Amino acid sequence: MRHNTIDIITLGCSKNLVDSEKLIRQLQFLGFKVNHDPKVIRGEIVIVNTCGFIADAKEESINLILELCNAKEEGRIKKLFVMGCLSERYFMDLKNEIPDVDKYYGKFNWTQLISDLGKAYNNNIVNERCITTPKHYTYLKISEGCNRHCAFCAIPIITGKHKSREIEDIIDEVKWLVKQGVREFQVIAQELTYYGIDIYGKRMIAELVSQIADIKGVKWIRLHYAYPHDFPMELLDVINRKKNVCKYLDIALQHISDNVLNNMHRHINKKQTYDLIKAIRNKVPGIHIRTTLMVGFPGEGEKEFNELMDFVKWARFERMGAFAYSHEDGTPACMLYNDDTPEDVKQNRLEQIMGIQQIISSEIQSEKIGKILKVIIDRIEGDYYVGRTEFDSPEVDPEVLIPVNERKLRCGSFYDVVIKDADEFDLYASVVQM
Numbered sequence: 001m002r003h004n005t006i007d008i009i010t011l012g013c014s015k016n017l018v019d020s021e022k023l024i025r026q027l028q029f030l031g032f033k034v035n036h037d038p039k040v041i042r043g044e045i046v047i048v049n050t051c052g053f054i055a056d057a058k059e060e061s062i063n064l065i066l067e068l069c070n071a072k073e074e075g076r077i078k079k080l081f082v083m084g085c086l087s088e089r090y091f092m093d094l095k096n097e098i099p100d101v102d103k104y105y106g107k108f109n110w111t112q113l114i115s116d117l118g119k120a121y122n123n124n125i126v127n128e129r130c131i132t133t134p135k136h137y138t139y140l141k142i143s144e145g146c147n148r149h150c151a152f153c154a155i156p157i158i159t160g161k162h163k164s165r166e167i168e169d170i171i172d173e174v175k176w177l178v179k180q181g182v183r184e185f186q187v188i189a190q191e192l193t194y195y196g197i198d199i200y201g202k203r204m205i206a207e208l209v210s211q212i213a214d215i216k217g218v219k220w221i222r223l224h225y226a227y228p229h230d231f232p233m234e235l236l237d238v239i240n241r242k243k244n245v246c247k248y249l250d251i252a253l254q255h256i257s258d259n260v261l262n263n264m265h266r267h268i269n270k271k272q273t274y275d276l277i278k279a280i281r282n283k284v285p286g287i288h289i290r291t292t293l294m295v296g297f298p299g300e301g302e303k304e305f306n307e308l309m310d311f312v313k314w315a316r317f318e319r320m321g322a323f324a325y326s327h328e329d330g331t332p333a334c335m336l337y338n339d340d341t342p343e344d345v346k347q348n349r350l351e352q353i354m355g356i357q358q359i360i361s362s363e364i365q366s367e368k369i370g371k372i373l374k375v376i377i378d379r380i381e382g383d384y385y386v387g388r389t390e391f392d393s394p395e396v397d398p399e400v401l402i403p404v405n406e407r408k409l410r411c412g413s414f415y416d417v418v419i420k421d422a423d424e425f426d427l428y429a430s431v432v433q434m
Contacts, residue, residue: 002042005034007042007047008023008046009036009047009048009064010037011048011049011057011060011064014186015144017132017133019083024036025128026111026121026125036130046077050085052084052087055326058086061084068080072100080101083105088159091106107159127169135181136411137183137186139185140173140212141188141189146191148194148227148265151263151333151337164199171211187221189224192205203230210242218244219414223239226250233279246391248390248393249280249290250290250291250319253292255293255300260300289317290317291317292321293312294324295308295349298341309356321396322350368422373416373419380411385401387400388400399426400417400419400429402428409431415431417431
């Protein structure tokens with residue numbers, strides 16, 4: 001156990017990671033030594049930033065808390081604090097069921113933790129953070145919360161209504177991050193395309209992205225978690241116009257059947273969804289669309305599932321994930337519908353839909369063979385440099401592998417490469433000789 005050392009463990013999504021990075025910066029400024037996601041717990045204080053979105057994530061968070069309570073009982077750590085989505089949602093339950101935790105905080109009041117350590121929160125560094133990703137890329141959170149209230153989703157229960165950050169505040173953070181060496185920004189929010197309505201009375205995502213793109217040193221901007229209903233088409237003009245805005249859009253569609261979309265409270269129908277995908281592809285030729293789909297939602301019979309499979313074949317998403325529905329406590333779907341599709345049927349549908357996507361992904365990857373693409377190098381792994389194109393977000397998308405014995409490359413730098421081979425997940429390339 002190391003005196004004045006704090007271990008922070010972050011579970012869940014990149015939005016949680018941003019919170020942890022801001023907390024780490026505050027703690028380091030106050031003189032603490034902080035380790036993020038250490039392989040071995042050695043600090044005298046441990047802070048767990050939890051996820052409470054789905055059952056598996058909740059279970060992971062609770063199991064870790066119990067494990068750390070045991071470490072505290074054995075004297076291996078002195079104090080244990082819990083923050084984040086799980087404790088925001090189940091604050092009193094956790095406090096009553098696991099009282100060995102020294103204190104619980106929600107998702108938004110973690111700044112109180114600083115004063116509980118006998119220190120003062122520093123408002124002068126509120127837009128600074130300790131980057132825990134590779135230094136050349138980071139996540140930029142532009143808002144919290146969501147006003148959508150999709151029937152299956154617990155996020156509004158946890159985070160509350162949509163709350164945008166002011167443009168000036170975000171721009172200041174980007175400028176500071178660029179000075180730290182960040183070149184690539186993953187712009188994230190629970191609902192990216194709603195940005196600005198609560199502050200400015202209108203959607204301002206296009207204006208925000210345009211202003212970020214104009215900052216010297218910003219080389220790539222990638223957009224995550226758009227919503228299809230009332231999609232701001234002017235954003236597509238910015239993607240086309242600004243060379244450093246990647247031709248990439250993460251937009252969760254969930255389903256295509258009118259019946260299922262209505263049950264999901266998605267406020268969009270089948271025709272509108274087809275029209276939107278057509279418009280996106282027409283306005284931004286070459287764009288790579290990432291989406292998420294759900295199988296087994298109440299109201300999805302064989303007819304509705306077949307509609308979904310036909311849609312996937314038609315849309316040919318460059319990036320797609322899918323998951324099987326399960327009830328989440330407190331959501332409208334949990335109260336309104338019976339989860340009456342058997343688990344084996346859900347899993348079978350999941351395998352079918354991902355089988356279709358696997359073929360599509362392989363074909364799209366193969367189409368890149370012979371093309372010259374720009375990549376950023378993230379790391380060295382075994383015999384390869386591992387990089388990504390503008391069409392690939394960190395952690396979730398395919399990577400580009402370049403033999404290390406070709407020539408010396410620098411992590412965080414950009415190179416033009418020619419694609420030599422492809423498989424379902426990765427591209428294999430050589431650097432273009434200048």
